[in-house]
Amino acid sequence: MRYLADILTSIRFILALALIYGCVMHSGGPEAAFIIFLVAELTDAFDGTCARKWPFPKDKTPKYRKYAAKFDMVSDALLAGAQVLFLTFRVNWVIGLVIIIYYAISSIGGDLLVYGKLMGHPDDCTKNSLAQKNFPVAKKIILTRRYLYTICLGVTNALILFATSWPEPVKWGLFAFGCLIFVFMWFFLKQRRQNISRDAVNIEEKLAKRPSSK
Numbered sequence: 001m002r003y004l005a006d007i008l009t010s011i012r013f014i015l016a017l018a019l020i021y022g023c024v025m026h027s028g029g030p031e032a033a034f035i036i037f038l039v040a041e042l043t044d045a046f047d048g049t050c051a052r053k054w055p056f057p058k059d060k061t062p063k064y065r066k067y068a069a070k071f072d073m074v075s076d077a078l079l080a081g082a083q084v085l086f087l088t089f090r091v092n093w094v095i096g097l098v099i100i101i102y103y104a105i106s107s108i109g110g111d112l113l114v115y116g117k118l119m120g121h122p123d124d125c126t127k128n129s130l131a132q133k134n135f136p137v138a139k140k141i142i143l144t145r146r147y148l149y150t151i152c153l154g155v156t157n158a159l160i161l162f163a164t165s166w167p168e169p170v171k172w173g174l175f176a177f178g179c180l181i182f183v184f185m186w187f188f189l190k191q192r193r194q195n196i197s198r199d200a201v202n203i204e205e206k207l208a209k210r211p212s213s214k
Contacts, residue, residue, distance in 0.1 A: 005051035006068065008043040013075040015040040019082035023089055030163040033086050037157055040079050047072065073119055077107070080149070083156045091163045099152050110145050114138045154182050 015036050022028040056065060080103065088096025111118045116126030125131040130138040157178060162171055 001050070001054040002056050004054065005047045006065075008047035008050065009068075009072050009075050012040045012043040012047070012079055013071070015043075016075065016078040016082045019086060020078075023082070023086045026090075029165075030091065030160050031166065033090075034157065034160050034164060037079075037083060037160070041153075044076060044079070069121060070119060073121075080153070083153070083160075087156050087159060091159050095155070095159065099156065102148070102152065106145050106148065110141065114141055150182070154178065 019033060019036055019040075022033070051068075056062065084096055084099045084103065088100065108118065111120050114130050115121065115124070116129030116131075117124075120126075120129070120131075130141070158175060161174055161178070164171065166174075
């Protein structure tokens with residue numbers, strides 16, 4: 001079970017690549033894309049839970065786990081890119097382009113501002129980053145970005161859902177189910193405040209110890 005989290009993350013990575021391939025090669029329709037999106041999002045919802053529930057002992061942690069957090073972030077970014085790529089080229093290019101611009105600004109600008117580097121993390125940032133200098137403000141930026149990302153994700157999936165050829169009752173039923181998941185994610189993301197704070201404990205402790213160590 002210790003490998004389950006890594007397996008789920010790998011599945012999400014593979015599904016994202018499959019979506020990009022299907023979009024570029026113009027194979028598969030909105031129906032297949034939506035199902036793949038759903039499965040990929042489920043892996044995203046549970047891989048973190050599995051990693052916390054079945055951790056590796058410190059003396060038996062595989063070497064590749066050193067890059068597990070980075071791989072998870074790359075998988076998430078790749079999936080988001082695959083979704084908006086499909087939306088742009090197969091469903092609605094105007095809304096897709098707007099979301100692409102937001103993702104670019106949010107991902108590149110946000111990471112450089114908060115962490116001082118791309119694909120950063122609260123405990124993996126530069127000395128001059130906002131996360132080091134003023135973490136409460138950095139935390140607000142992180143949370144706001146996650147809220148907006150969740151909204152973009154919901155809009156993208158909803159547009160792809162209603163582009164399918166499924167019967168209207170099926171579309172609206174899935175849409176209602178998706179709204180319930182969105183509400184769950186919204187409250188789940190609020191709990192991320194505690195997770196982010198825990199991630200920042202090491203930074204805050206180091207900063208607090210610097211004056212006393214002189």
